[in-house]
Amino acid sequence: MKHLDCIAGFVLLAVLLIGGPFALATNMLYIRLLLGLALGYILSRSYTGFAGSVNRAYKTGSTSLMRTMMFMFVITAIANMAFLVLAPDIKAYDLWINPINLGLLLGGLLFGLGMSFSSCCASGVLTDLATDAPRAGVTLIFFCLGVFVGFPVQATASWVKDSWFTSSTGAKFANGVFMPDWFKWDGLNGYLGAIILTIIFAGIVVWLSYRYEKMRRNNKTYVGVPSERVQENAPKQDIAEFAVGSEKNYYALFVKPWTLKQGAIGMMMVFVLLMGLTKSGWGASTPYGFWFGKVLNLVGVSADSLANFTHQAPAVFSNPWLSNPVTVQNFGIFLGAVFFILSSGLFKETMGAIPRLTGKSTVMYIIGGFTMGFGTRLANGCNVGALYSPIAEFSLSGWIFLIVLVLGAIGGNRIAKRVYGY
DSSP states (O other), X not given: OHHHHHHHHHHHHHHHHHHHHHHSSSHHHHHHHHHHHHHHHHHHHTTOOTTHHHHHHHHHOOOHHHHHHHHHHHHHHHHHHHHHTTOSOGGGSBOOOOOOSHHHHHHHHHHHHHHHHHTOOTTHHHHHTTTOHHHHHHHHHHHHHHHHHHHHHHHHOHHHXXXXXXXXXXXXXXXXXXXXXXXXXXSSTTHHHHHHHHHHHHHHHHHHHHXXXXXXXXXXXXXXXXXXXXXXXXXXXXXXXXXTTOHHHHIIIIIXXXXXXXXXXXXXXXXXXXXXXXSBOOOOSHHHHHHHHHHHHHTTOXXXXXXXXXXXXXXXHHSOGGGSHHHHHHHHHHHHHHHHHHHTTOHHHHHHTOOOOOHHHHHHHHHHHHHHHHHHHHHTSOIIIIIIHHHHTTBHHHHHHHHHHHHHHHHHHHHHHHHHTO
């Protein structure tokens, strides 16, 4: 059975690689598909997800993922500096210098609450569709609804659009704070100071994470994360046993879990490719609102009516599904996760571990999906669009989003604990 899964996985990959250029209208859309496949594969094989950085810590005491996220933020920011410090015109890049306002605070709280209810985020819901379709499916539907009904607020509310603080370069984007503007005197146009400040912020989070995990271990409430133990205890390949076609070699190449740090490095590499090829960072959530509108368009609601409500262009609801670059990238994330499950021979094991939906869990996933979706419109992004991309592109908003995200997730986990009784 596992051999059939592996064959199916590589057939799927071949179809995507060979058929992609024919199914997609432009080379850039094909590149987006490849980048999405890479992200989905990396997230799945390294058992990584942004939501887990807080959820794991609360439920198990482990802060390994949170510390790894900080490592990823720092190395991505350093890599991005190579683009930005030499750019003749920084406006050539579509940077996520998000505004700092009430919307950011409320959106982060709502997103943290939602990701604790649904155990995923905007990118994680795509990989989870391949591993737990009932939970992820319910979450995604209401995530899409939340984004859709949040569009008018995002487009018109001053407390979402206007920033309390701004800087000279930040004013050229969304009136946010671009940290290099604080250090123009550092000899690298502010980027050296911004990197040092990024390292300091990340270091504070790592220090707090260690203290929290130490407290949990001392209180005997640390239980650890099964997937992290699998990663730590995965057998190492003996080079002396290397042989083309051997099962041990196949295990090392396609099955052996990657460590959290390997996953972080992989995502950093994809992020850098995104910056170089698309002149922008990683976003995921906006097309979810388009998808909801497209479904309404299919059942008779006109694109003009949808545009009037959402303040989006009519074309985003009437154009083909695969004409939007981020939509293609999101589909790629889902398919990258599917490829990993098949090529690693874990399909049967994964499908057999899917829990059944209950009335209680369904309601939690509905609330989780909607609050995440609506929260992204208030905060102008999700865990990638309001957290990873802003931090990696030196926006102060990303660090503020992290704080309120954690607070929202702690509150959400406490509510979930009472609901489920664990």
